[in-house]
Amino acid sequence: EAGVAQSPRYKIIEKRQSVAFWCNPISGHATLYWYQQILGQGPKLLIQFQNNGVVDDSQLPKDRFSAERLKGVDSTLKIQPAKLEDSAVYLCASSLGIGETEAFFGQGTRLTVV
Amino acid sequence: GENVEQHPSTLSVQEGDSAVIKCTYSDSASNYFPWYKQELGKRPQLIIDIRSNVGEKKDQRIAVTLNKTAKHFSLHITETQPEDSAVYFCAATSGGSYIPTFGRGTSLIVHP
Numbered sequence: 161e162a163g164v165a166q167s168p169r170y171k172i173i174e175k176r177q178s179v180a181f182w183c184n185p186i187s188g189h190a191t192l193y194w195y196q197q198i199l200g201q202g203p204k205l206l207i208q209f210q211n212n213g214v215v216d217d218s219q220l221p222k223d224r225f226s227a228e229r230l231k232g233v234d235s236t237l238k239i240q241p242a243k244l245e246d247s248a249v250y251l252c253a254s255s256l257g258i259g260e261t262e263a264f265f266g267q268g269t270r271l272t273v274v
Numbered sequence: 275g276e277n278v279e280q281h282p283s284t285l286s287v288q289e290g291d292s293a294v295i296k297c298t299y300s301d302s303a304s305n306y307f308p309w310y311k312q313e314l315g316k317r318p319q320l321i322i323d324i325r326s327n328v329g330e331k332k333d334q335r336i337a338v339t340l341n342k343t344a345k346h347f348s349l350h351i352t353e354t355q356p357e358d359s360a361v362y363f364c365a366a367t368s369g370g371s372y373i374p375t376f377g378r379g380t381s382l383i384v385h386p
Contacts, residue, residue: 193374202363202376203318216373251317258372259306265317
């Protein structure tokens with residue numbers, strides 16, 4: 161089966177610019193996650209969707225980050241404006257459902273803010 | 275919220291030795307504990323998982339144990355091989371919030 165697709169793979173922007181990441185989950189997966197992975201750390205959950213509804217966004221810096229999954233399939237994550245500390249790999253993952261189910265990760269988007 | 279602590283941060287072993295990575299969690303409602311392997315520059319991939327109604331699970335050279343009372347779980351790799359070298363992450367998902375929380379990772383180095 162096809163895996164989780166993300167684009168772009170790499171992005172370099174200047175601070176205060178905007179950036180958007182795209183994710184296409186595995187077909188049929190109702191749950192979609194966006195994680196931020198800073199170098200040397202574990203993935204940190206930013207937002208979790210169940211179909212097109214938000215399950216949790218408590219760790220999403222809402223003053224600059226936004227995410228949507230309008231039709232319950234693809235999702236976009238936006239940062240506006242970016243800060244230096246946003247430099248990280250942004251991982252999208254999907255699973256059949258929430259809770260006790262395996263999450264499949266995409267390759268990630270490596271963001272560098274200069 | 276859930277807090278997951280993982281130790282050690284780095285583990286160096288000789289090929290053929292065993293490796294053990296330990297994690298503790300804080301939320302007693304957590305009921306799903308996956309382990310992911312992440313090779314350099316690649317995506318995390320699930321290698322084994324355990325649910326709260328089971329105390330131990332094995333898959334060839336890999337095993338995971340869970341102690342719900344003490345709120346800790348461990349990954350055991352036997353007969354390590356150089357291709358086992360990677361960063362390993364534990365995670366815990368709360369049955370109440372369904373939010374997965376990851377540990378900080380363990381860099382395993384297996385020397386030939």
